Amino acid sequence: MELYKTNQLKIYNSLSKTKEVFKPVIEGKVGMYVCGPTVYSNVHLGNVRTFMSFDMIFRYLKHLGYKVRYVRNITDAGHLENDADAGEDRIAKKARLEEIEPMEVVQRYTVDFHETLQKINNLPPSIEPTATGHIVEQIEIIKDILEKGLAYEVNGSVYFDVLKYNENEHYGILSGRNIEDSIHNTRELDGQSEKKNPQDFALWKKADERHIMRWPSPWSNGFPGWHLECSAMSTKYLGETFDIHGGGMDLKFPHHECEIAQSKTKNGVEPVNYWMHANMLxxxxxxxxxxxxxxxxxxxxxxxxxxxxxxxxxxxxxxxxxxxxxxxxxxxxxxxxxxxxxxxxxxxxxxxxxxxxxxxxxxxxxxxxxxxxxxxxxxxxxxxxxxxxxxxxxxxxxxxxxxxxxxxxxxxxxxxxxxxxxxxxxxxLGLKNELKEDSSDKLSGVVSMLIKMRKDARDNKDWALSDKIRDELAALGIQLKDGKEGTTFSIN
RNA sequence: GGCGUCGUGGCCGAGUGGCUAGGCUGGGCUCUGCAAAAGCUCCUACAGCGGUUCGAAUCCGCUCGACGCCUCCA
Missing domain, CATH: 1.10.730 (Isoleucyl-tRNA Synthetase; Domain 1)
Structure with missing residues (x-):
């Protein structure tokens, strides 16, 4: 019998801020989505902690006998950089600086990401979809949200109408915010004049001439907005309502809030049953x-x-x-x-x-x-x-x-x-025994021989020789341990 | 300024309305030729101030402080 049937797993749900008994949508199966990295530089240890936390969760769910589909995306397009180059895609910018193709940047850092997670012994996810591979799905969602009147087009770009969404839903439900507060407390930013309200976020951005990564759409040649890919890919691979959505704490707002707004508007149901957030390193x-x-x-x-x-x-x-x-x-x-x-x-x-x-x-x-x-x-x-x-x-x-x-x-x-x-x-826990077990018989044979020689020396009370053997082995990183049943050793 | 997380012994970190994790470090003891390893053991804490309670570090309020988010970010 599967272990999950006899173990009552409780998960802290960021949405309810309480620990809840975990009950998957389909018994015995778990759908889990975790926001992956933007591959424009080497993955740092903070990123790794989040992915390692969800790797541990993935591992335990599997240990309990659940059949888990773990989806973690690669963001290889779509995140805007909000500095002087307003509207420029981060990956495109990096590419121009390094004078290489955008997809070359993507490839390089995707490889780095995989290598790093492998070193730390993370299991690969079940599906690792890319944002650029799901442009079509993202465009379909934008069309749908436009039809429902919760988005508007300006100059080839499309924005989500947060205030209108908030009339019937609660924008801020996950992060504990009220839209009224943020209206009064949002700093003025440049390059947002197209939006009706500063809280609105982009679903589609028209690309300017310098922007290398671009795709055709009904509105312009451009690229998808900040938060859309996760809605598109989680729905596609896990369904309209799935079990666990994870990510770093810093993604709670606005990223996950926007995801909820998009998915809920598109599908009309709560997208996620359990929101999990890993804290910062x-x-x-x-x-x-x-x-x-x-x-x-x-x-x-x-x-x-x-x-x-x-x-x-x-x-x-x-x-x-x-x-x-x-x-x-x-x-x-x-x-x-x-x-x-x-x-x-x-x-x-x-x-x-x-x-x-x-x-x-x-x-x-x-x-x-x-x-x-x-x-x-x-x-x-x-x-x-x-x-x-x-x-x-x-x-x-x-x-x-x-x-x-x-x-x-x-x-x-x-x-x-x-x-x-x-x-x-x-x-x-996904630990590996890295102690050099060098159970290569040759080494352990040699050490055993030295232990035997040392024992003879000790029996003859030749402490000088026995200590010399011990100390010189220690200098090589081989530690002798005298016990009642004889001497053992470990290699550091 | 708003929202959120949190403040635990020398350090790191669990937990929790009464029985007071664990790791690391330091002291003592046992074992041992000595040492190491191992075992036993000691150092007994919950930011501050009020309140609730028979009883709070654990609940409530306030104060102080840290960190995060509010703009891309795991």
């Missing part, structure tokens, strides 16, 4: 963002080539660091935080490597079933990975006690213990 107390330069790239962490960290940290240690915080909490990225996480990660991995050394008994002195349940309880409570990890450290203790024979476990319990531990560590 900050660096030195400040937001990590490309625009301010306050950011770190994942590769700079893995290589150690950066000015923030004292050394390089592996993808799994980095992933573990982020999973130790709740996805809804702001997390500060610091050197000491990463160092602490790395140590914990190594401790966990060593315990997992040692699990095969456990010998079984007739009876169990530890309650494996209760421990297992605590792991599920943590994840069922809105994907509480910090509590899950606390339980995993309890498991580490179990492993060490069992190896030292200070606790006992039955064959049956050990099987459950191993399966559960592996499922949560590797399948759900």
């Amino acid at each position: 900050i660096l030195n107390g400040q937001k990590m963002a490309k625009s301010t330069g306050n950011y770190i790239l994942p590769n700079e962490i893995f290589s150690g080539d950066n000015k923030i960290l004292s050394k390089a940290f592996s993808p799994s240690a980095t992933r573990f660091f982020m999973l130790q915080a709740n996805y809804r909490s702001i997390l500060d990225f610091t050197n000491t935080g990463l160092e602490a996480a790395e140590k914990g990660y190594i401790k966990l991995m060593e315990a997992l490597s040692n699990i095969d050394k456990i010998e079984v008994s007739k009876e169990s002195s530890i309650d494996i079933k209760a421990w297992k349940q605590k792991c599920y309880d943590a994840m069922n409570d809105d994907f509480n990975t910090p509590v899950l990890i606390a339980n995993l450290f309890e498991a580490v203790k179990f492993v060490n006690l069992l190896i030292e024979k200070k606790a006992t476990i039955s064959t049956e319990d050990l099987a459950v213990f191993k399966a559960t531990l592996n499922a949560f560590v590797f399948d759900v």
Whole structure:
């Protein structure tokens, strides 16, 4: 029987601001949409945290036995840059600066995005559609909204009429805003004179001469507006009402608000049952963002080539660091935080490597079933990975006690213990054991030989020789551990 | 100025109306030739001020502060 039938998963819904029992539209199946990156530069660690959070969610849903269709778009056109070059597409601008084709920029950074997420061990989504691949669908939505009178055309551009929509719906329902407030509090921006109201947003923008990326439409040669692609692609692949929509907290307004307005106008139903927002990763107390330069790239962490960290940290240690915080909490990225996480990660991995050394008994002195349940309880409570990890450290203790024979476990319990531990560590959290298991027999053979030589030396009380062997191995990153049952080693 | 999230021990981070996670760091003990590892253990916190309550860090109010959004942004 599928696990979801016996586990009551609760999800914090940004729309209701409460934790709700998760019930998919179709039993046993989940449709999940997550706003993907705009591929105009290298993906930074803040982006990665969001995608990693939803990867963990994707993994747990699958673990529970749901058939999940996970859609995450690639924004390769359509986002306007609102600076001096008003109306210019971000990707087109980058292309002109680098004197290459726009799709070359798209290709380069899409590849970077995929490589980075793969390094951090994210699973690929089920479908990864592109904005440029869905221009037709977007045009159809604009036509429909125009017909319903909730959009208007000016000089070849089409804008969504927010005030009119707000007559019957609540624009701001997700972000807790009222349109009246924003009318009084919106700063004046240049280049918006075409709009009836500053709150209106573009569905279609006419391209000027310099704009390279353009498509024909009934209104002009141009490009789709800021928020339309997600409405188009989520509806196409997941249906008019789907289960989970995710994204970074900073997309809540206006992006997701606009999505709701567009989709609701087009389809007449609530587009999303559960809105989920991953919180920001900050660096030195400040937001990590490309625009301010306050950011770190994942590769700079893995290589150690950066000015923030004292050394390089592996993808799994980095992933573990982020999973130790709740996805809804702001997390500060610091050197000491990463160092602490790395140590914990190594401790966990060593315990997992040692699990095969456990010998079984007739009876169990530890309650494996209760421990297992605590792991599920943590994840069922809105994907509480910090509590899950606390339980995993309890498991580490179990492993060490069992190896030292200070606790006992039955064959049956050990099987459950191993399966559960592996499922949560590797399948759900998506960690990898990066400890150089170099179980290449040659190396472990050599070390075993040295351990034997050291034992002889110790038996002869030749401490100088035994310590020399230990210290020189340590200098090579091989640590010897003397236990009751003999000496073992680990490679760092 | 508006909206929102949040303020937990040396640090990071859960949680919650009474039983007070976990990790890292530091101290002590056991084991050990010494060390490391491991086990045990200690350091016992919830921004401030009021209020509700038998009882609040947990609920309510105010103050202060941090961060985010309000313009593309995970």
